Amino acid sequence: MLTSQRKHLLLTRLDRDGQLVAKAISQELGISEDTIRRDLRELAQAGKLQRVHGGALPASPAVGNVAAREQIASLDKQAIGRAAAAMVQPGQVVIIDGGTTALQMARHLSEDLHATVLTHSPAVAMALAHCPHVVIQLLGGRLFRHSMVAMGAELMEQLSRVRADVFFLGATGVHASAGVTTGDSEEAAVKRALHRCAAETVLLASGEKLGAASAYRIMALADVSAVVVHKGTPVPWIRSARRAGLRVVQAF
Template sequence: MSANPPIARRELIASRLDAGQPVSAPALATEFSISEDAIRRDLRALAAQGRCRRVYGGALPLAPSAAPLTERVRQDRDRKEHLAAFAATTVRPGELVFLDSGSTNLALVGHLPEDADVTVVTNSVPIAAAVLARQDLRLITVGGEVNLMVGGCVDAAAAMQVARMSFDRSFIGACAVSDVDGLSAHDFDDATFKRALLARSRQAVVLVTTEKLGTTARHRVAELPDLSAVVVEVDAPDDEVRILSDGGAMILRAVQARAA
């Protein structure tokens, strides 16, 4: 019989995953002297909390960009604010702008031009709440079942609503960007939704923090030339930027935003 109660055991397993270590169900079962079924229940519970990704025989740690939105919002806030402040200068008065789910796009809300007759459409619950607080922005929400990892609606119902609209400018959330796989996403429904959004956008802009450059996720969304612009941090490595540019990306470095 294991001396570790289930909650303590799960936290110990979670701490290893948080440290970037994959875990094996058979090895954990031996270590804790319990059945593999009990370990699998632990891993299912941790996956449901967004703390790992289940795979055959065990679990893998999440990449930073695959963490739940509630976690990502707290990461690298200053860097995301700088990206958002620059990207917001591209928005023109009267535009219909889509803000896709994502912590960097959430930062965009506070930098959108004031009293510019801008209408924001979003599938994100946190973004919708932030837009509503602005009062000078019109808000349209895209509904459906909320994906807790994504932080918004990306199911078939949401994709169908997007397919009936035309956006002047969309800020598409980025899980990973590379010259090989272009823009990619961790979640299948999220990738499908992003493709539907891209098809209805005159301008498609992606904001990318440096750690996502040169990385790939499981589901491809778009080739680099299909994007209108990829906004990178001002100090993004020159070699990474050059590779993306050679792959067909229009790169914009997030220099200090112009004063209003």
């Protein structure tokens, strides 16, 4: 079997099964695990999958810059943002993450809402301009241009003084075993710090992120209190999330 044929087979199996186990594939094809690992490494370098110990998982398409991500599942993100915004209660102190789904949440908060919102995303802060009764606290630091959010030591120092009711978390991958992931190690650390600042964390997960993985783990899926997903989310995924102890909110 030619290399191109093997790689096509691997991607077809990954799309069908949601994961690849290098040992099983090598035994099936009668070739060495080293050959399969090399194929997986080259496919990962091309952005076609995410390597994990023993095999591979689907790569999240949500790892591009903000402009690219705004074009992915835009209607689903609007619905998820609207549902997440409805979860905010008057008087709460809320942290809103950066990202395109979080931006939709900010845009859908009620004009009558009285609350405090903390964010390290300038775009999210600007989107709250229509809420005259919301106290907006912009967390500062070095701007990470890929996601257009603040990061670095200054931000982490500010977070040491924050105690919020709820953190609305964005990610690029959500997988039962790989957990909640993103494409940058420092961004993953910031998201963990934001999670520790809040009494509960609500994950905003549009469909292209479900079952996919990125390189850096933020937390286990079970560490999340609730997840907001689009209305077309497969029932088996919803059931597995509920078995993990998550409250699942479907956005319509």
